Amino acid sequence: MIAEPSSLPRLQMKRVSKRFGATVALDSVDLEVRTGEVHALIGENGAGKSTLMKILAGAYQPDAGQLWLDGQPYRPRSPADGRRAGVAMIYQELSLAPHLSVMGNILLGVEPTRGPLLRARAGRRRAADALRQVGHPDLPLDVPVGRLSTAEQQLVEIARSVATGCRVLVFDEPTSSLARDDIQRLFGLIRRLKVDGHAIVYISHALEEVQEISDRFTVLRDGRAVRSGPTAGAKLGDIVALMVGRTVDELYPRSCRAPGEVILELNELAGVRLPASASLELRRGEVLGIAGLIGAGRSELVRAVFGLERVRRGQIKIAHYAGPAAPSRRWAQGVGLVSEDRAREGLALNLSVAENLTMPRPRGWLGLTWPTAQQRAARPWIERLPIRCLSASQPVRTLSGGNQQKVALARLLHADVDVLLLDEPTRGIDVGSKAQIYQLIDGLTLGEAGQSAGVACFHAQRVSPPRADRPAADMPGSAMATRLKPRSHGTHATLPKAVLMISSYLPELLGMCDRIAVMYRGRLGPARPVSQLDEHRIMLEATGVQSRSGALGSASGDTG
Amino acid sequence: MTRASTPFATNAGLGARSARIVARLGPMVGLLCVWLLFAALKRGDFVAWHNQRLMLLQTAVVGTAAVGATLVIISGGIDLSVGSSIALGTMVVALLLKAGHAPLAAALGTVAAAALWGSAIGAMVIGHVGRVAAIVLGMLTVHWTWKAAGPLGATAAGIGVVAVIGAFNEFALKRLPLSPFIVTLGMWGALRGAAKGLGDNQPVYPEHAGWLNDLLTTSTSGIGRILPPGVWLLLGLALLMGGVLRYTKFGRHVFAIGSNEQTARLCGIHVERTKLLIYMIAVACAGLAALLQFSFLSMGDPTTADGYELKVIAAVVIGGASLSGGEGSILGTIVGALIMTIVDNGCTKLGMQNWVQEIVTGGIIVTAVALDRWRHRRAE
Numbered sequence: 001m002i003a004e005p006s007s008l009p010r011l012q013m014k015r016v017s018k019r020f021g022a023t024v025a026l027d028s029v030d031l032e033v034r035t036g037e038v039h040a041l042i043g044e045n046g047a048g049k050s051t052l053m054k055i056l057a058g059a060y061q062p063d064a065g066q067l068w069l070d071g072q073p074y075r076p077r078s079p080a081d082g083r084r085a086g087v088a089m090i091y092q093e094l095s096l097a098p099h100l101s102v103m104g105n106i107l108l109g110v111e112p113t114r115g116p117l118l119r120a121r122a123g124r125r126r127a128a129d130a131l132r133q134v135g136h137p138d139l140p141l142d143v144p145v146g147r148l149s150t151a152e153q154q155l156v157e158i159a160r161s162v163a164t165g166c167r168v169l170v171f172d173e174p175t176s177s178l179a180r181d182d183i184q185r186l187f188g189l190i191r192r193l194k195v196d197g198h199a200i201v202y203i204s205h206a207l208e209e210v211q212e213i214s215d216r217f218t219v220l221r222d223g224r225a226v227r228s229g230p231t232a233g234a235k236l237g238d239i240v241a242l243m244v245g246r247t248v249d250e251l252y253p254r255s256c257r258a259p260g261e262v263i264l265e266l267n268e269l270a271g272v273r274l275p276a277s278a279s280l281e282l283r284r285g286e287v288l289g290i291a292g293l294i295g296a297g298r299s300e301l302v303r304a305v306f307g308l309e310r311v312r313r314g315q316i317k318i319a320h321y322a323g324p325a326a327p328s329r330r331w332a333q334g335v336g337l338v339s340e341d342r343a344r345e346g347l348a349l350n351l352s353v354a355e356n357l358t359m360p361r362p363r364g365w366l367g368l369t370w371p372t373a374q375q376r377a378a379r380p381w382i383e384r385l386p387i388r389c390l391s392a393s394q395p396v397r398t399l400s401g402g403n404q405q406k407v408a409l410a411r412l413l414h415a416d417v418d419v420l421l422l423d424e425p426t427r428g429i430d431v432g433s434k435a436q437i438y439q440l441i442d443g444l445t446l447g448e449a450g451q452s453a454g455v456a457c458f459h460a461q462r463v464s465p466p467r468a469d470r471p472a473a474d475m476p477g478s479a480m481a482t483r484l485k486p487r488s489h490g491t492h493a494t495l496p497k498a499v500l501m502i503s504s505y506l507p508e509l510l511g512m513c514d515r516i517a518v519m520y521r522g523r524l525g526p527a528r529p530v531s532q533l534d535e536h537r538i539m540l541e542a543t544g545v546q547s548r549s550g551a552l553g554s555a556s557g558d559t560g
Numbered sequence: 561m562t563r564a565s566t567p568f569a570t571n572a573g574l575g576a577r578s579a580r581i582v583a584r585l586g587p588m589v590g591l592l593c594v595w596l597l598f599a600a601l602k603r604g605d606f607v608a609w610h611n612q613r614l615m616l617l618q619t620a621v622v623g624t625a626a627v628g629a630t631l632v633i634i635s636g637g638i639d640l641s642v643g644s645s646i647a648l649g650t651m652v653v654a655l656l657l658k659a660g661h662a663p664l665a666a667a668l669g670t671v672a673a674a675a676l677w678g679s680a681i682g683a684m685v686i687g688h689v690g691r692v693a694a695i696v697l698g699m700l701t702v703h704w705t706w707k708a709a710g711p712l713g714a715t716a717a718g719i720g721v722v723a724v725i726g727a728f729n730e731f732a733l734k735r736l737p738l739s740p741f742i743v744t745l746g747m748w749g750a751l752r753g754a755a756k757g758l759g760d761n762q763p764v765y766p767e768h769a770g771w772l773n774d775l776l777t778t779s780t781s782g783i784g785r786i787l788p789p790g791v792w793l794l795l796g797l798a799l800l801m802g803g804v805l806r807y808t809k810f811g812r813h814v815f816a817i818g819s820n821e822q823t824a825r826l827c828g829i830h831v832e833r834t835k836l837l838i839y840m841i842a843v844a845c846a847g848l849a850a851l852l853q854f855s856f857l858s859m860g861d862p863t864t865a866d867g868y869e870l871k872v873i874a875a876v877v878i879g880g881a882s883l884s885g886g887e888g889s890i891l892g893t894i895v896g897a898l899i900m901t902i903v904d905n906g907c908t909k910l911g912m913q914n915w916v917q918e919i920v921t922g923g924i925i926v927t928a929v930a931l932d933r934w935r936h937r938r939a940e
Contacts, residue, residue: 080828095826097819099886100812108816109827111809118807160827 010199016065040214058082088161098146103127130163151182252511260284269314274300276522285496289509292519336412340423354378354392381410402433447496598906623897628845636818636885637740643868644751649850654860657766671847678843682836687737690729698722755862764860775855802890818885878928
């Protein structure tokens with residue numbers, strides 16, 4: 001550490017607690033950041049990092065606990081308040097005014113003026129000073145920020161924080177959208193800011209980065225600070241163990257599944273930004289999990305498959321259909337998506353259960369639909385899942401989160417899809433609904449016949465031999481059999497379905513899936529049977545500590 | 561100009577500057593093209609100086625209102641009540657003149673009154689619907705009870721109404737921000753109604769309007785000989801507002817709010833205060849436009865300027881502003897207003913019928929914005 005640590009820490013957070021309804025987001029968390037220090041905040045998705053930082057920034061008020069800045073009590077009531085006190089946040093999504101120039105953004109809110117008039121020359125000087133302080137006096141002052149690259153925009157945002165005289169700088173996943181070279185430049189800048197006497201909080205999932213840049217770290221798990229200490233000497237393997245150390249106390253159903261023919265095949269699929277490259281094969285009658293951290297590109301992957309995002313290159317093959325297609329085509333081909341954003345994308349909250357459920361497949365005559373017909377179609381699903389509601393005409397808005405999610409899932413069942421793309425299907429719902437959804441997913445992989453005769457066989461990988469009554473997928477005449485074109489008019493599944501499931505909750509993936517592939521920075525690793533995986537291993541791969549082929553321990557062994 | 565693909569590219573400055581100059585010039589080039597088109601088609605009649613002067617004159621009313629609307633649109637808002645504001649403004653000035661006030665007092669009074677209802681619009685946009693309702697209903701109560709209860713009783717009743725509604729607002733409603741589209745859609749009707757009510761559904765003819773009658777005619781001496789005072793007013797206002805947008809803190813904040821309101825708030829800008837000021841200024845500009853319209857009509861007419869709100873928005877948008885905020889310029893707006901006048905004027909000169917003109921104008925609006933978006937996409 002170059003700057004001398006003063007006796008008083010720059011930032012102190014003591015016994016900070018925060019609850020949202022019944023869930024405890026933070027439970028008596030302590031955090032101490034010294035002047036001239038880079039302090040890494042580490043934890044899994046949902047461990048409480050962002051809640052803690054929002055309290056620091058002033059976006060949330062803590063239920064209990066106290067904060068001090070340079071020994072002074074600090075109690076921001078709004079983000080603007082926090083900024084004034086000298087706490088600046090650099091979020092993953094940058095907060096700049098894209099139409100304003102670099103200078104305009106740096107000076108926003110602190111413009112030097114004489115009366116009502118701007119002092120152009122003084123402003124220029126101050127903006128140029130700020131850019132010099134962040135080591136990039138070469139950035140053009142008059143270009144609209146929207147025209148700059150992400151790395152340059154990030155610099156502008158840092159320069160703005162410096163120009164307003166911040167004392168604590170929080171970087172939230174600053175490298176997730178940067179290229180390698182830019183990351184090194186950013187690290188150079190962070191070291192420079194450190195020497196200038198700023199206190200820096202650094203949040204990242206990529207543990208190698210944490211090791212490279214931070215002086216000390218704090219690990220959060222389930223809303224508690226489980227360990228703080230100097231980074232030097234800490235083993236990455238130990239940090240991962242601290243992050244994931246929890247018990248699995250939920251039971252996941254896994255019947256004896258018999259994966260059939262390949263129904264979804266991706267080959268080097270790349271989106272506009274994410275994913276960078278993804279290949280996989282999904283079979284009928286299996287659940288394939290995609291693990292990874294937020295921002296790794298998991299959602300972008302399924303959205304690209306479903307046609308919600310553009311495909312840059314690579315192949316998508318769904319049964320005998322090849323190439324990208326719009327969502328409307330995907331529904332017709334037998335593919336359905338459950339969005340991770342239930343409220344904004346997944347459901348039309350003001351519409352009724354029946355309307356939501358039958359939306360992709362109104363099943364009307366000549367395009368005409370009758371509300372009563374929709375409700376009649378929805379009723380069997382409401383009973384079967386079951387969806388707890390007063391009637392099929394009840395607005396989805398009034399249902400609980402779990403029941404809303406069941407409506408979103410029932411939509412796929414009603415459309416009788418073969419490939420279910422589930423993006424965080426159990427996020428934010430109660431345990432009872434979770435269990436029902438697990439049961440449902442498991443049942444789908446068996447098809448109708450298997451559902452009644454589901455036999456539990458845990459951690460068993462079985463691939464069924466090719467069945468004589470099922471034509472090979474690549475034969476031209478097989479289209480009808482492979483794709484479910486002749487749709488059954490009953491509401492019961494007939495053929496086993498294929499499920500591609502994204503989840504940030506590892507026990508769920510390990511419990512539900514047959515195979516799991518891990519995504520890191522837009523690249524999807526190979527899918528491996530769950531019997532070869534555990535939380536620790538997935539976490540190592542998801543945080544980039546361990547390369548996919550490398551043996552466990554080699555990456556964590558040479559740390560310290 | 562391509563997006564700076566290499567990070568920290570130092571040559572971004574020069575390219576970007578030239579791109580920005582091109583962006584500024586875009587509407588100007590459009591103006592020139594349209595003018596040259598009609599000049600080629602019609603020659604003498606169209607290019608004559610007196611026709612140029614006529615076209616500037618025809619632009620004055622819409623242009624003046626559009627200067628104010630530019631601020632609103634840059635900040636990400638919209639004003640659909642411009643036409644009604646102009647009509648109400650002509651009524652106010654006509655009534656003030658009829659009541660015997662001097663032209664200057666009448667003019668200033670009109671602009672001040674416009675700023676007042678502009679601040680009511682702004683207050684509703686930033687969430688003070690309850691307060692506006694309290695004040696308006698309080699004033700109406702005073703008006704209705706004046707005869708029955710006398711000055712003292714009427715004032716007491718008014719204060720009572722304000723207190724009741726105000727208290728309800730402060731305790732129950734608090735701040736309730738509304739979209740500018742909805743607020744000004746409401747005011748589009750309400751202000752038109754107020755204009756009709758002021759004159760009992762009839763136009764108001766003041767006897768002595770003084771110089772207010774001559775704003776749109778050329779005089780025999782001074783600069784008025786070159787262009788009528790109304791056009792000078794428009795040019796002066798444009799220069800002033802252009803300067804305000806460019807060289808004042810307020811102007812920067814208008815752009816910042818339109819570009820990213822959250823960021824503006826985070827950086828400590830008083831977003832609400834700024835918005836209130838924006839709507840006050842914009843509607844005051846509509847008040848000035850009302851003076852010009854009055855000068856043109858020589859009367860206060862509650863049905864005048866119907867549909868002007870759309871002409872004003874079209875002028876701003878043709879001038880390169882984005883309806884989602886953050887972009888726009890006064891120069892562009894003036895050019896946009898001129899393009900619309902030239903099309904009107906040129907079509908008339910070519911002997912086209914009214915319906916042809918309307919179709920052509922509609923096409924121009926869509927084309928201009930499409931070209932602007934296309935240019936933007938290439939710039940990124």
